[in-house]
Amino acid sequence: MDEFERRKKLIEELVKDELYVPMKIKELAIFLQVPKEQRQELAKVLDSLVEEGRIGLTRRGKYTKVENTSYTGVYESTKRGFGFVTVEGMDDDIFIPESATGGAFHGDTVRVAVTKQHAGKKRMEGKVIQIVERGIKELVGTYQDNRTFGFVVPDNAKISCDVFVPSDKSMGAMTGHKVVVKITNYGTATRNPEGEVTEIIGHINDPGTDIMSIVRAYDLPVEFPEDVMTSLKNIPSEVDEKDKNGRVDLRNLKTVTIDGEDAKDLDDAITLVKNDDNGKVTYRLGVHIADVSHYVTEKSALDKEAYKRGTSVYLVDRVIPMLPHKLSNGICSLNQGEDRLALSCIMDIDSNGSITGHRIAETVINVDRRMTYTSVNKIVTDRDEDERAAYADFVSMFEDMDELASILREKRRKRGSIDFDFPETKIILDDNGNPVEVKPYERNKATRIIEDFMLAANETVAEDYFWQEMPFLYRSHENPDPEKIQRLATFINNFGYSIHKNSDEIHPKELQKLLARIEGSDEEMLISRLTLRSMKRAQYTTECVGHFGLAAKYYCHFTSPIRRYPDLQIHRIIKENLHGGMNQKRLKHYDSILPEVAKHTSQTERRADDAERDTDKLKMVQYMENHIGEEYEGVISGMTSWGIYVELPNTIEGMVPVTSLKDGYYTYDENHYEMVNDLNNKTYKLGQRVTIKVAGTDRMLRTIDFEMVSAAENVQSSHMERSEQSNGKANRRKKAHSK
Incomplete structure (x- = not known):
């Protein structure tokens, strides 16, 4: 053993000693009586031990036992070899260099030791020291035959290695x-993973194979188990008369559903009565939600399967429902002209x-008209004579709905609710x-009416059960990370904008005011996107922490129990409470199960979102395959050190590789979100309008490559000039304030 290794062993044993107290390098040097001229050598020894994961380094620079600075999280690999570990409760992930993955596979739960702390940055660097659990047991990919053996190229681009398949384990795949x-x-650093084919989905060129491959990759359950289908025999096709007993009968109220043309699972209906008492106007809004929990009882086969799925998944060419069609399109769907059981939130x-005032009650309703967003929008916005004549008995109610929705929206706006109006995609x-065809899905007055009414019901129900101190599931959107808000504040200052925050807190109204100030400006798209990226993802929780984006103290998901399990779960709690059955035993029961329900349904929601996004990207790639060589105008929507992302008006996004820019060498300025030409200081920036040409597509990676044709003249000058301009503006503001 050489001297360097001997010193490493000595220090490792010291740090592992039970009596050892974490120390900085200077303290260790004094303790070990290391002279100043040898401290550089001590630093090398300590760095080597940390990099090998044998000792740990705290955020404050103290050396300690490795278990004190190790974390358990999920490893996410990249096609370039390195990866990241996401730890629950930590805002920033841990960077894992290619040499420190420890044989971890994408999706594995791993134990990682922190090896480096980057000065001025939250992100840590680490090394995988233990694989706790394998995350991916099977994967989907394209089979390649090589005579005596085969291999599978994974569809997931984050898995960089192919899977070797012995010829006798291929199921005859071609x-x-x-x-x-x-x-x-799972292989090693020098040897590919090995596997066996368990299912042939279809040939890559067969219709539907592409989408089904994504369905299988995300392990989305398609077929319902036999016990679930058997249990449907006990579900009636019509509401039983005895089930109407004891319910509030609202069948005499004028009732409508408003949904998309293709919708078949209609889980919300609306009633509205406007009163004018000598100029004092009031509204009674009824939001009536299908009483799914009446048919899907706790711990039944239907309930267990609904929980497993967590949510319905809406893909480009199909819907994978949370509940079987006999429920979602039948007895639980609020179909026109049919008596239906509902859980209603009636608000004054x-x-x-x-x-x-409000009342939450079990009701019986009967929908008078099944309306579409298109039809209602024609009535209230276009004032289409034919449409108004066709629904003459309902026109005044739709106009009252439009009026009330505007009032509710304005009230939310005043308290600071943020509305990001980025278009969704319709393929x-x-x-x-x-x-x-690929085009943006436009919101109109009718879609906003339903949004506003559903928001009102969700808030009302959440506040009611918060004050009852009942176990409940909330839809929570936490405050943004202070560091991200600080970066946003620093960046927008370059454009002469500012946001006010108290210490580490920011009120949503500040972001709302910022979006209002930039509306119509050349930098609107840029700042809107950066503002959105600074915010956290909403999730389900058992604690009522509020909804930052809506500026709401109380919020839950109550209005879609056909397609979301959290809604179904809280319906069950509400109904049990209404019937007086919420005793101590049941309170304890819900306290015990709800944390896991919140965690699981947040995960299934994320899975559904990812699958929906991937199918959209795939179809966008297929669409652009027929438009290679064509030119389009678009807006720069994102940047990395390796490329410039451009979004077209039809919502399709592609990337211009930095290596394809022919007028010089560009580097990415991360602080200003700009790509800067080192020779002539020319810049590309987020939000800038450009003209691109479609250069190529890759179905396997689901990517679209663009070439830059031309760029609109920068409204803002280069980042160096802007810094000078912003300093000048800041000085002028200080002078004005001093007056």
Whole structure:
């Protein structure tokens, strides 16, 4: 053992000693009586031990036992070899260099030791020291036959290695087949993983295979188990008369549903009565939600399967429902002209949008008209004569709805609710599943009416059960990370904007005011996107921490129990409470199960979102395959050190690789979100309008490559000039304030 290794062993034993107290390098040097001229050598020894994961380094620079600075999280690999570990409760992930992955596979739960703390940054660097649990047991990919053996190229681009398949484990798969492969050996740094084919989905060119490959990759359950289908025999096709007993009968109220043309699972209906008492206007708004929990009882086969799925998944060419069609499109769907059981939130609202009283009750309703967003928008916005004549008995109610929705929206705006109006994507397919049109899905007055009414009901129910101190599931959106808000504040200062915050807290109204100030400006898209990225993701929690984006103290998901399990869960709690059954035993029961329900449904929601996003990206790639060489105008929507992302008006996004920019060498200025030409100081920046040409597509990676054709003249000058301008503006503001 050489001298360096001997010193490492000595210090490692010291740090592991039970009596050892974490120390900085200077303290260790004094303790070990290391002279100043040898402290550099001590630093090398300590760095080596930390990098090897044998001792730990705290955020304050103290050396300690490795278990004190190790974390358990989920490893996410990249196609370039390095990866990141996401630890629950930590805002920033831990960077894992390619040499420190420890054989971890994408999706594994791992134990990671922190090896470096980057000065001025929150992100830590680490080394995987233990694989706790394998995350991916099987994967989906494209089979390639190589005579005596085969291999599967994973669809997931984050998995950089192919999976070796012995010929006798291929199930007869041919080149081009999409397959599911079970991993039998995870390989090493020098040897690929090994597996066996368990399912052949279909050939890559067969219609529907592409979407089904994504469905299988995300392990989305498609077929319902036999016990679930058997239990449907006990579900009636019509509401039983005895089930109406004891309910509030609202069948005499004028009732409508308003949904998309293709919707079949109609889980919310609306009633509205406007009163004018000598100029004092009030509204009674009824939001009536399908009483799914009446048919899906706790711990039944239907309930267990609904919990497992967590949510319905809406893909481009299909819906994977949370509940079987006999429920979602049948007895639980609020179909026109049919008696239905509902859980209703009936709110009394004044002319200022304040909810002055409410009642939550089990009801019986009967929908008079099944309306579409298109039809209602024609009535209230276009004032289409034919449409108004067709629904003459309902026109005044729709106009009252529009009026009340505007009042509720204005009340939310005044308290600081943030409305990001980025368009969603609508993809039209032909009979063979080929995309023929990609366009933004436009919101209109009718969609906003329903949004506003659902928000009101969700808030009302959440506040009611918060004050009852009942176990409950809330939809929570936490305050943004202070560091991200500080970066946003620093950046927008370059454009002459500012946001006010108290210490580490910011009120949503400040972000709302910022979005209002930039509306119509050249930097609107840029700052809107950065503002959105500075915010956290909403999730389900058992604690009522509020909803930052809506500027709401109380919020839950109450209005969609057909397609979301959290809604179904809280319906069950509400109904049990209404019937007086919420005794100590049941309170304890819900206290014990709800944390896991919140965690699981947040995960299934994320899975559904990812699957929906991937199917959209796939169809966008297929659409652009037929438009290679064509030019489009777009807006720069994102940047990395390796490329510039451009979004087209139809919502399709592609990337211009930095290596394809032909007028010089560009570097990415992360602080100003700019790509800067080192020779002539030319810049590309977020929000800038550009003209691109479609250069190529890759179905496997689901990517679209663009080439830069031209860019609109920068409204803002270069980042160096802007810094000078912003300093000048800051000085002028200080002078004005001093007056």
